[in-house]
Amino acid sequence: EPARPARGRDDRRQSGKLTVTRALNDEGGARARSLAALRRAREKDKRHHQQSGPSAKQIRDVVVPDAITVQELANRMAERGADLVKSLFKMGMPVTVTETIDQDTAELLVTEFGHNIKRVSESDVDIQTETDVDAAETLKPRSPVVTIMGHVDHGKTSLLDAIRGASVVKGESGGITQHIGAYQVALPDKSKVTFLDTPGHEAFTEMRARGANVTDIVILVVAADDSIKQQTIEAINHTKAAGVPMIVAINKIDKPEANPQKVREELLQHEIIVEDLGGDVQDVEVSALKKTNLDKLLEAIQLQAEILELKANPDRPAEGAVVEAKLDKGRGPLATVLVQRGTLRVGDIFVVGSVSGKVRAMIDDKGKQIKEAGPSVPVEVLGLGGVPSAGDTLTVVENEARAREVAAYRQSVMDRKRTTTAPVSLENMFASKASSTIEFPLVVKADVQGSVEAIVGALNRISTDEIKVRVLHSGAGAITESDVVLASASGAPIIGFNVRPNAKAREIGERNKVEFRYYDVIYHLTDWVRDAMAGELGPEVIETVVGRAEVKEVFPAGKKDKAAGLLVVEGVIRKGLHARLTREDVIVSKTTISSLRRFKDDVAEVRAGLECGVLLADTNDIKAGDHLEVFEVEERARTL
Incomplete structure (x- = not known):
């Protein structure tokens, strides 16, 4: 007997539109499953069987630095953070996943969970320059780097102008070089010499000391009518400490009262014996004004450079020294870099101090954009993440992640130095309580980092037992609103060296009656601070x-x-x-x-x-x- 038709509506009509495949499938009975559905079902069965059986534990090599958070360690071990916290709790260490544990505790955990530990020191992150030495066959001759040193007003910049055939002096305040200038000069025989012009006054001794670290030859400029002065002696000491050969340039010989022989004899007191007196130091009588004997000076430099046999490997990632750094309003942080080895190219990723960056553009000493700079070439680099300190080393690294890692490590070291204080003993605790030294707060802003360091150093030397300078903040760049707010909160004057406040900062300063002092010659700055501190103490x-x-x-x-x-x-x-x-x-x-x-x-x-x-x-x-x-x-x- 045929089955009675089901009561109610047709199933097919209820389930939506009728397609060709459904019509055919209905005729053939049950609907066939697709291949993808079969594959999914098979995978599900497989997973189910695997879970029911015991899974083999994967043993990992876990890299553990000096200190690590519990969560980070759990990630590296591929374990759950809660399990690590539980086992630390059993060891008698109640911690949370965000807390930091030391290397030894981490080792206990790693071994308990059955993994292998690989200890690394945090400092391994940093770039190891000591081990990175170039092979002798890769070295090629390079230009000498010459630093011009000497007393203020003895004509260092004028001499460099005469050699370059250009004018640097005109743009300077009071005829005083405020920043280290780096220039490359081509000689008649197509060879090149890089000159560093350093400021001549005492406050910039630190900058001059750094200049002596990157230099191959020092030219000591002494005025024939003025002989040896305090800063000349300082320059001699720096040169000796750096172990750099010296050439003495006796300048201003065109003056009627010039006495070069007196200069040579005075140099004997400082153990500098020139060739005329049977020594090994070359000396040249020059006149920057009349351009006398400049060719002899260049010959002396070339001769000294030949003896030194200066070489570097240009075919490697670049490494160089920051000669000067500043914050430019339009272009951001800039650094004048002297490449020491390798070739610096546009697009290179680098680390300099605790700042990372990418070379966006390079400008040479003539103001032209260039694509690459080899050893002994000074360039201005754009594309830094911040203003580095003058004297920092710039190192090109393989990728941005590595650059960030190194910069973060160096920053953490600096932060740790700044925040950790000396252990408190009873003596120094009571001494600090009893000391009644008055503090004279200041905010210092200058156009370049080297000037900032030099000014802060000079101000700290003014301090006495009764009153001392306290620099609340110092930095390179224009005076900003945050500087003014800081100064008004503490009643400190703001010193701007070759910088001015922006409009907003000036407005806040006027409203809060903040004192702004602008200088372009460091002597005037230190004199004012000295007088202001004396006034603070009262008569x-x-x-x-x-x-x-x-x-x-x-x-x-x-x-x-x-x-x-x-x-x-x-x-x-x-x-x-x-x-x-x-x-x-x-x-x-x-x-x-x-x-x-x-x-x-x-x-x-x-x-x-x-x-x-x-x-x-x-x-x-x-x-x-x-x-x-x-x-x-x-x-x-x-x-x-």
């Missing part, structure tokens, strides 16, 4: 004892006052002077002499050996046998 009070007397008798004078009959023992007693009344060498009161009489007459002064009567202001505690010391008080303007 010096100097007491001069004029006379001493002994109280013989005390008389009543008027209703309340008492008069004292004195015998003047030494010196003079005058009316109106300050006086101290002492009893058995203990000061009873400080007062002034309001009235002075001899017999019945008022007198102006009484000399030693005579008797007199006095009225003392504001005191009645006088007894026979007391002593009176009379003194003058003088206020002098304080100098540091």
